[in-house]
Amino acid sequence: MGVLILGAGASKAAGYPLASELMPAIDVEMSGSHVMDKKQWSDWVEYRESASGHLRLVLACPNPEVTLSLLDLYEHTLAAHDDAEMSRRLAAWRAAPELPVDDSYYQLPERDELHRGVVAWARLLACLYSYFGFRHYDDSTHRPHRDYLRGLLVSLQPGDVVITFNWDTTVERTLAEQEMWSPFNGYGFEKVLLMRSPIDEPSELPSGLPMASPITVLKLHGSFGWQCASDGNIIFDHRYYLNHFDFWWNGNRLPLIDPLAPRVGPPRDYALEHPTFLKRIRGSAMQEVWHRATTALSNASMVEVWGYSLPASDIGPRVLLNGLRFRLERGDVDVHVHLGPDGESQRRWREFLGERATVDDRKLE
Numbered sequence: 001m002g003v004l005i006l007g008a009g010a011s012k013a014a015g016y017p018l019a020s021e022l023m024p025a026i027d028v029e030m031s032g033s034h035v036m037d038k039k040q041w042s043d044w045v046e047y048r049e050s051a052s053g054h055l056r057l058v059l060a061c062p063n064p065e066v067t068l069s070l071l072d073l074y075e076h077t078l079a080a081h082d083d084a085e086m087s088r089r090l091a092a093w094r095a096a097p098e099l100p101v102d103d104s105y106y107q108l109p110e111r112d113e114l115h116r117g118v119v120a121w122a123r124l125l126a127c128l129y130s131y132f133g134f135r136h137y138d139d140s141t142h143r144p145h146r147d148y149l150r151g152l153l154v155s156l157q158p159g160d161v162v163i164t165f166n167w168d169t170t171v172e173r174t175l176a177e178q179e180m181w182s183p184f185n186g187y188g189f190e191k192v193l194l195m196r197s198p199i200d201e202p203s204e205l206p207s208g209l210p211m212a213s214p215i216t217v218l219k220l221h222g223s224f225g226w227q228c229a230s231d232g233n234i235i236f237d238h239r240y241y242l243n244h245f246d247f248w249w250n251g252n253r254l255p256l257i258d259p260l261a262p263r264v265g266p267p268r269d270y271a272l273e274h275p276t277f278l279k280r281i282r283g284s285a286m287q288e289v290w291h292r293a294t295t296a297l298s299n300a301s302m303v304e305v306w307g308y309s310l311p312a313s314d315i316g317p318r319v320l321l322n323g324l325r326f327r328l329e330r331g332d333v334d335v336h337v338h339l340g341p342d343g344e345s346q347r348r349w350r351e352f353l354g355e356r357a358t359v360d361d362r363k364l365e
Helices: 019-031 035-050 053-059 064-095 109-139 143-153 170-177 284-299 315-321 323-330 343-353
Strands: 002-006 161-164 216-219 222-228 234-236 270-272 302-306 334-338 358-360
Touching: 019 035, 019 064, 019 109, 035 053, 035 109, 053 064, 064 109, 109 222, 109 270, 143 170, 161 170, 161 284, 170 216, 216 284, 284 315, 284 323, 323 334, 323 343, 334 343, 343 358
Parallel strands: 002 161, 002 302, 161 216, 302 334, 334 358
Antiparallel strands: 222 234, 222 270
């Protein structure tokens, strides 16, 4: 069994930015976007530019994981203090309901600073999601942009696994075009989807439609178009995700819809782990994805890595991949890492895997 691991470098030739290029890319996209996205991006830029001292440097850091890690801590800190304050107010009211409750906490300048940071954090994440939404739509009309991937993916065999840390849909879209991937179980978890109709209620899928995906794509950091359900499952957004993800069978387009998706309103809780040192695994579906990745790496005879730099912030992936070094030393697996001319990333991988791994400067283009 083979495992293919893809990082941001594997999607660069399709027009997606590396982590260091992400913020400028969002800036360009939002500047030409509709009013709502422009306003959200403007709010973020205003917050960033109004900062002073060391905070200004953190918010302008070329590595977005540094910026968003700090703002994640703001969000966690504000939530913790607000919860404690609510408990205090409730206890005070129960003890003396006739007395006014002290509101001084909500007037603290320190809380106001945290709140401003959390609002800016939410604006930035909304723009991040919108950016990938625009790119997902654009991908639906630019199939040749993915031609560079086809030669690599066509070599995969049924049962092989792709592990990706990317939020874009480049790899599964390309596999679907080659009839090598299906959304019904191709992400490592079972998904019930129906046929969408513009006028009627959703209907059952055509009989005979293959449900099993020959190749599994495990997206360890979530994906554009995924939302978290309250029961731990993943919901597929149909307006921005499924609608612009062409599925075909017997020459006919399949307009799919997730029956669990809300019919109205904006996307809710994104199942997309943004760039931060505080990444989380949320819900049983994502637990299954990571479990499947662990199993695949434990059983693989060949692992090939393209464009994944093994950043220091990816603690979870480093733990996941840790066993490869020892399987290499026993001769149980071959590992080939392709990074382009990135000397620092090559050094990290050689240090991580030891001398038996092959690390070179090939790249997808």
